[in-house]
Amino acid sequence: MTLALTSLKLSHFRSHKLARMTLDPRPVALFGPNGAGKTNILEAVSLFSPGRGLRRSSAQDMTRRPEALGWKVQAELRSGHQVHEIDIWSEEGAARQTQIDGKPAAQTALGRVARILWLIPAMDRLWIEGADGRRRFLDRMTLSFEPSHAEASLTYEKAMRERNRLLKDMVRDPAWYGALEAQMASAGAEITTNRFAALKKITAAQENAATAFPTADLEIEHGEGEMPRGEDDLRTVLAENRTRDLAAGRTLIGPHRVDLMGTYRAKDVPARDCSTGEQKALLVSLILANARALAKELGAPPLVLLDEVAAHLDADRRAALYDEIVTLGAQAWMTGTEQGLFDTLGPRAQYFEVTEADGISSVVAR
Structure with a gap:
């Protein structure tokens, strides 16, 4: 096809x-x-x-x-x-x-x-700049496999904006947070599941591939330790973290805080420490792997x-x-x-x- x-x-x-x-x-x-x-x-x-x-x-x-x-x-x-x-x-x-x-x-x-993938010059600095760009890259890959990922992300972001507004206004009544955190937990668990599933497919598409480009090992990291994956776990963590979030005026834990880490497998060197040419080659490799995985799953690249x-x-x-x-x-x-x-x-x-x-x-x- x-x-x-x-x-x-x-x-x-x-x-x-x-x-x-x-x-x-x-x-x-x-x-x-x-x-x-x-x-x-x-x-x-x-x-x-x-x-x-x-x-x-x-x-x-x-x-x-x-x-x-x-x-x-x-x-x-x-x-x-x-x-x-x-x-x-x-x-x-x-x-x-x-x-x-x-x-x-x-x-x-x-x-x-x-299904559309892209690689543009602005992405050449992906591995050495902030985590925001890497999360967008991760979510673009994820969206290519699971179209509903966009809806889950919109739901999560909308609920988080409302929760952050409460935090900035120093609202302490738990009743105001419950429904929003339930929405964030449900959508956040879906986002996390989708992301890990996408990385699994990308990894499989790189194995034994006939390619001139280097293999990139990918890992999702969360600044607050291990990322809660389940809906119940995320809802519990959000509730437990309200005091810290109130002090910061924003939500400090969740799928919006993860980072995508890459490693040049053959050299066992973090992508951020690779040369400019190697970083470009790793990005090309990931785009090609993403395309191969989609071709296998959907029957068309x-x-x-x-x-x-x-x-x-x-x-x-x-x-x-x-x-x-x-x-x-x-x-x-x-x-x-x-x-x-x-x-x-x-x-x-x-x-x-x-x-x-x-x-x-x-x-x-x-």
Whole structure:
């Protein structure tokens, strides 16, 4: 089974006033100078999955300037024998809206239609910056396997915000906390179960894989010791920790406090201590493992977005990456400054040149 976009249309989206692309299931190579609008195309594709997209931008930020009329992204997605029409838009900076096959849908519903992974330059510092980025990376992997993870995360975050408001107001009455902590415990246990299940699948997909990229051992750590996994345990811990939380004015324990730790297995070196090239290779390895695991579980690989994929990869590694993508059968969307970066793909890919003139991007098939 194949999962691929067969058409894409951008209207007043970022630097693209109007762009149309007709596609087949092969990898997509987008090339052109820096600032031409290549990443904007990847961002538009990333909106076909739950969440805020690969830049985590607001709907208002995505509109084309100076018109600021709003924007629209449309695609035809082929999944096996099914074809879905997806429309996502925002009017004059309002929250974005979604339609799937002509019917209004929640953003979380996109996870049941398309599975999308991405690797962008901003993630190159994943292992050496704060835990927030690593948690988002963990949750993107988890969401790719379990679409309901998005709903559980929203439920948990909403209840936690309400609990934090009580803590900041120094409310001490236990009755005010009970219902919120029950919601947090139920959603938090689901989040934790989903995360560990995802890591198990990623680990299995790395074992004995024919890959040129290093294996990364992953582990979830919690700053407060062992992470409570069960609903009852988490509810108990939240109740017991109220005094500390009151002093801090926020919730100090729970799935929102975990960190994802990575280790370069062959060298037994923490990812944070690896070279820039090794850190990039580990990230590529994890994206490929994630894609292999999804292909095994769902019968089709996900869409894979790789922005500036050549960065920190030598020619041999780059060629190996392309070979793995083709073997996997994924429609990978890749960007680079020149077409020559994709020479080893040859006819196995489809090519589009992206240029910009007077603030307007253009996309032409080559």
